[in-house]
Amino acid sequence: MVKEIIRIPTKDAELIFGITDEGKFTQLHFGKKIVEKISCDETNCLEPFEYYPMNGRGNFNQPAVDIVFPDGSSIGDFRYVSHKTVRDKPMINGLPTSRGDKDQTINIVLKEKIHDVYLKIFVTAYKEENIFSQSIQIVNRMDDPVVIERALSLHLSLPDNDYDLLTLTGSWGREVQDEWARLRRGIQGVDSKQGITGHGQNPFIALRKASIAHCLDEVYGFNLIYSGDFLSQVEVDAQDHTFIQTGLNGAHFSWYLEPDQVFSTPEAIFSYSANGLQQLSQQFHQFIEKFILPETFSKKVRPILLNNWEATYFDFTREKILDLAKVSAELGIEMLVLDDGWFGQRADDTSSLGDWQPNEAKLGGTLQSLISEIESMGIDFGLWIELEMVSKNSALYNEHPEWVIASPYREAVEIRHQYMLDLSQECVQDHLIQTISQLLANHAIKYMKWDMNRSMTDRFSQGLSTLQQRELGHRYVLGLYRVFSEITQAFPDVLFEGCCSGGGRFDLGILSYMPQIWASDNTDAIDRLRIQSNLAIAYPPSTISCHVSAVPNHQTNRYTSLDTRVNVASFGTLGYELDVTQLTLAERTEVRKQIERYKKHKEVYQFGCHFQLKPFFDQQQVAWQKLSKDGKTVIVTITNRLGRIQSTNRLLKLVELDPQAIYQVGNRQYSGSFLMIKGLPIGTVSRDFASDSFILSKVDE
């Protein structure tokens, strides 16, 4: 029997807990807000699900936590001790956390029935955004150590199983491909055991209520503020219950917790919408912009940059970079980014990671002299770095082979001719902080592309004891966050862009320090339609870095028009990545105009409310709408995958406009209600890969 209930509401959603008369802490509801008071009769017909179960006492599903106690047993039964509202949302030790409003966090304390081990659950409700966050602390108050084998951030239950599960999976160059699958009995979902979130799977998952989709589109979304091994999974049990779990992946993990020590899990973020995926995405977008992105940049428009990678790869000279900068400045581009190859002896990917001294012979002088020359053209300078790595062929590796993640008894696996530095060691973290601080303090660098190009193998750290070796993956991420935190605090005005061979680490952990991330090494506009649309299910467009590149495209060999390329790249934070000196005069004029248009509406492109106007599975066309925060500007982009003969689809329905208002597009005017009920005339965009874009302005009464 439930003797007490705890309700945690947001504007439209609600999480309800129940404490049973045996002291079990249970979840009674997660979903639409039950506005009214709940009676005893109603409480009694809600199934109470143990909120944070262990195994060994009748829970035969995946546990939320698995601890080996000093007696060797891992039978666990956590019981309610207390709960209270805490004034300030606590920081999580060593891990990024979303900023909190006052008095919105509830701290629930549970204790294992016979062992002095406590769970502290922190749940925060973000009322306006309909978002909840949760992190857990495990506190060892015993006289001996315990070993944590599994510690998830979230274990939520739904009483039924009629759901479709959305996952965003893929590979290098085709990240975040959307897949919907009907839930089946057993365990399903995504995870990473690569030491990074990885290209193969994004931690975000969603569940859509399947059986009543025709009248009500209920959707639940889950994400994690973390950048390493994770799992986001769903289990359907024999009684048709659904359990959602997100958190650290236990595959390579265990944690030795000494007496009086505390272990904190990453923070899980979850949300509910009764109005479909579109609204769920808006809720995540608003929340991430307001509470996760670094405050200096969360609302600040980002520069249009030219990155030299696809223009030159490693093969550049000072003259070439200055030529690129000169043409960029003429085109209206605001920053030149020098990518890989500026340091040590790096002429290809076989050497020099770790030796971060500018190669003055290749740069034709000091790095600062190059920067000054670029700045004199009226544009800023940005630099690429891959600090977490070391090449076997480097001075740093010769000096500190013990800084590499590798067992001294095996030859470590090389990927892209490089090893991962062991960021679990404080001295390695200090070295990285010092290296980058010197670079940033001594050069006028306004932006930094933080790359990372391999997964973790050979998990062994020379800095950890025998008992702690399985802590390495998590300690690496903690070390990385310390480096990020120190450098972003010391250089708050430098814009950092995350990158991991494209989108191999697109997650909320990175976004807590770096407000934008390179979405994919695949710059082909047609492939980017799906990658960018899908990223925006979970992440705001301002965080998605998109570039216009050359044709034929370097990854797919496809030809697309400049129009198509810029329309697609204007989806989020726009950049260019091609040899602009090779553009014809006509192309330069076109690019200049495109840049002017993007600059004029930068705020809307980057921070406007984003809507996907066609179903995600539409094979023919992708259509996006951006609506400025003040509702006065609407940007609509429609792009063909393949053209379709005799397509009669000439009106595109828009959303969320003011029905009474008049909108001007070119020399025509339409009412908001016409645009939403009938649609915007888009002509016939029938050719393969064709794209069109429309800017609508609300006419003042």
Ligand code: DGJ
């Ligand atoms: C991988 C990144 O995704 C690319 O954009 C580029 O920076 C290369 N690394 C450089 O090595």
